[in-house]
Amino acid sequence: MAGFLSDLRVVEVSAFIAAPIGGMTLAQMGAEVIRIDPIGGNIDYRRWPLAPTGTSLYWTGLNKSKRSVALALHKPEGRELARALICSPGAPGQGTGILLTNLPASGWMSHAELSKHREDLIMLRLTGNHDGSGAVDYTVNCASGFPTATGPGGDPVNHVLPAWDIAAGLYLATGLLGAERARRRDGKGREVTLALSDVMLASVATLGYVADVQVNDSVRPAMGNDLYGAWGRDFPTKDGRRVMVCAISNRQWAAVGKATGLTAKIAMIGPMLDVDLNDEGGRFEARHAINAVLAPWFARHTLAQIGEAFAGTGVLWGPYQDFGQLVREDARCSTANPMFTTIAQSGVGDILAPAVPLGFDERAPAAPAPRLGEHTEQVLAEVLGLTTSAIGKLHDAGTIAGPKE
Known part of the structure; x- marks a missing residue:
């Protein structure tokens, strides 16, 4: 794939969200990302x-x-192939010898063991907590303070979005690029670790909530959909929909009054x-x-009428949508948005797929995910130089696998 990271090769051994997002972000910017899975899938x-x-x-x-490679990682022969791919020297000037993982990196896959085969190895490793103990997005989020500040008050409300996993994935991609640039x-090689709970803690502290407790002895309360420290909230519409409206700047605030015709009443x-x-x-x-003052105005207007009234006024607003309404009604979630293209995904069919959200001139369109093991033979031949005969023997021994037809 074309892209400005085309001189970078990353081996990913992962599962779930964080590390796969990190690897996909790099791949969509042109890096060669080889995902290794056990035969049958992780x-x-x-x-x-x-x-x-x-x-x-x-x-x-x-x-x-x-690219997808399927190996019998429970066998020494499969682990040896994985090690060889991770530590492969690559072409001159190519950024190789990089492992991205959120799986337990011990034994053969530890930085110490892999570095015996390549001294300048870079490993990006996600853990649950900074001490290496386990945690996932759900258990990190419940401790963050956000669920108790979400909703109208009372019982905590979890969000569906795996926010900490997503943020961790982007941290992993950024850290990998930083480590590779330093190398x-x-x-020198490096082992860069990232704790999922540290992603949460850094975010909470950066947004001021840790300091608010220390300086003001204040804990942000739950207040429904009201915007904390500024004006913004949700309103039901005449046709049973709901919109979010907010004003951060004075200009946006003035626009709300002007667009609704309620400037004078609000000023009182x-x-x-x-x-x-x-x-x-x-x-x-x-x-x-x-x-x-504003609620009756929204209750008298449909979603379409509100859109017409707010068009070009500078009012910050948006409709609440479920996933179906997002896909069917929102032009941003379509090929009208240059981030999206329609791809033919194996086992799925034609679907709308995003490229990397960054609007670089070199941005390539979205490419499908591979079939499990789709590139096993190709990668072993290109990266490790294995012959067709050697690859055939590995197949027969059950050490490697290609895609199921």
Whole structure:
């Protein structure tokens, strides 16, 4: 695949979300990403949602643009092939000898063991907690404080989005590029570790919630869909839909009043409550009164009418959508958006697929995920120089596998 990372080869041994997203991000920017799985697939190979054929839409979605190699990793011969691929020297100037994983990296796959075969090996390794103990997105998120601040109050509310996994995947891609750039300068290998819980903790602290407790002894409460520290909330519409509207700047705030025709009525709230509506904090304090003035306007208008009223005004707003409405109604989720193309995915059919969201001139369109083991023979021949005869013997011994037809 064309792309500005075409001189980079990464071997990925992974499952689930974080590491596969890191590898896919690199692959979609042109890197050669070789995903190694056990024969038959790893523990995420059949994860929901599934196509009618049984093909995992989850797995194919997370592994676009990669090459797939299937090895008997429970056998010494399979592990030796994996080690050889990870530590392969590559062509002159090619960034090779890089492993990306979120699986337990012990024994043969530890940085110490692999470095015996290539001193400048780079390993990016995701753990649960910084001490190496286990954690997943669900157990990290529950400790973050966000579920108790989500919803109207009372019982905690988990979000469906695996936010920490996604953020970790992007951290892994960034860290890998940083380590590879450093190796180009000093020739040294590195083991870079990332704890999923540290991704959460860094985010919570960066957003000010840790300091808020320390400095103000304050804990952000749950307040439904109100925007914390500024004005914004959801409103039901005449036709049973719901929209989110917010104003961060004074210009956006003025646009809300102008577009709804309620500027004068809203302006009366400031003197009544003794708050400055030209200040984010003032609007937050007066949110209940503001919402009471605006709610009837939204209740009198349909979603289409609200879209017409807000078009070109500078109002920040968006409709609430389920996944079906997103696909069927939102033009951003279509080939009208240059990020998307329609691809033919094996076992699935023609589907809409995104390229990397970064709008580089070199951005290649989305490419399908491979079939499990699709590139086993090709990679072993190209990377390790194995002959057709040697590859055939490995097949016969059950050490490697190609795709099931």
